[in-house]
Amino acid sequence: MNGEPSAIRVEAVAQSFDARVIFQDVSFEVARGEVFVVLGGSGCGKSTLFKQMIGLLRPTEGRITVAGHDTVAEVEAVRREIGVMFQSGALFGSMTLLENVMLPLTVFTDLPSAARAEIARVKLALVGLAEAANRLPAEISGGMAKRAAIARALALDPPILFLDEPSAGLDPITGAGLDRLILDLRAALGCTFVVITHELASIFAIADRCLMLDREARGMIALGVPRELKAAATHPRVRAFFNREEDPA
Numbered sequence: 353m354n355g356e357p358s359a360i361r362v363e364a365v366a367q368s369f370d371a372r373v374i375f376q377d378v379s380f381e382v383a384r385g386e387v388f389v390v391l392g393g394s395g396c397g398k399s400t401l402f403k404q405m406i407g408l409l410r411p412t413e414g415r416i417t418v419a420g421h422d423t424v425a426e427v428e429a430v431r432r433e434i435g436v437m438f439q440s441g442a443l444f445g446s447m448t449l450l451e452n453v454m455l456p457l458t459v460f461t462d463l464p465s466a467a468r469a470e471i472a473r474v475k476l477a478l479v480g481l482a483e484a485a486n487r488l489p490a491e492i493s494g495g496m497a498k499r500a501a502i503a504r505a506l507a508l509d510p511p512i513l514f515l516d517e518p519s520a521g522l523d524p525i526t527g528a529g530l531d532r533l534i535l536d537l538r539a540a541l542g543c544t545f546v547v548i549t550h551e552l553a554s555i556f557a558i559a560d561r562c563l564m565l566d567r568e569a570r571g572m573i574a575l576g577v578p579r580e581l582k583a584a585a586t587h588p589r590v591r592a593f594f595n596r597e598e599d600p601a
């Protein structure tokens with residue numbers, strides 16, 4: 353990591369709800385410019401970890417820093433470093449795509465309207481939606497809506513982007529287009545990405561490294577490069593996940 357501070361550092365983090373342990377002892381770092389995927393079966397705590405990392409949920413134990421800022425003690429500083437696309441990814445239906453992407457600029461900057469619109473146009477062009485700026489969310493496809501939501505997450509030029517299941521509900525071809533977009537944005541902007549996804553093809557396409565959470569183990573069962581995990585993981589559920597294309601079941 354060239355002595356550069358990590359984009360994200362997660363140290364011995366745990367989360368319980370009442371007496372129920374969801375996960376414990378989760379530790380990893382995400383390097384700057386890395387595409388880092390969080391995966392695992394339903395209920396293993398992916399969204400919970402995601403919320404902890406963006407400062408929406410205080411970990412029961414442990415500590416997370418984003419760009420060196422503590423997600424509990426310095427949540428405002430963390431917010432300035434990140435853009436987030438939630439799974440629902442909801443765009444405001446009564447606003448055009450341009451207005452949707454302008455929204456964070458309206459809320460968080462004092463820029464005049466013309467400058468906000470210009471920045472929003474640049475972001476829409478970055479995700480391939482320059483021609484759709486004046487359309488309403490109801491007038492576009494699911495894949496375009498995801499792109500617009502990513503453009504909105506990019507509005508304030510955050511160095512770190514969090515995407516919760518960006519290809520959920522999309523057909524494989526549209527999903528593969530989003531994978532290319534993530535890699536193109538990383539190449540163009542140098543952003544760090546944390547992506548939750550279940551899609552094996554997507555993981556192999558985009559992830560430099562990934563973390564696998566597991567409900568039974570109540571913690572992480574794999575951390576590494578997808579192809580290496582596919583070839584050499586010893587944990588049966590990690591092997592099963594990464595080799596499921598070959599699995600006749």
Ligand SMILES: Nc1ncnc2c1ncn2[C@@H]1O[C@H](COP(=O)(O)OP(=O)(O)OP(=O)(O)O)[C@@H](O)[C@H]1O
Nearest residue numbers: 369370374392393394395396397398399400401565
């Ligand atoms: N605020 C909360 N209070 C109580 N339990 C919660 C809360 N948030 C999440 N949980 C529980 O924690 C567990 C992990 O939930 P989480 O949404 O993080 O899983 P996930 O891996 O993202 O699942 P999915 O893939 O189905 O979205 C679930 O059993 C869930 O019911």
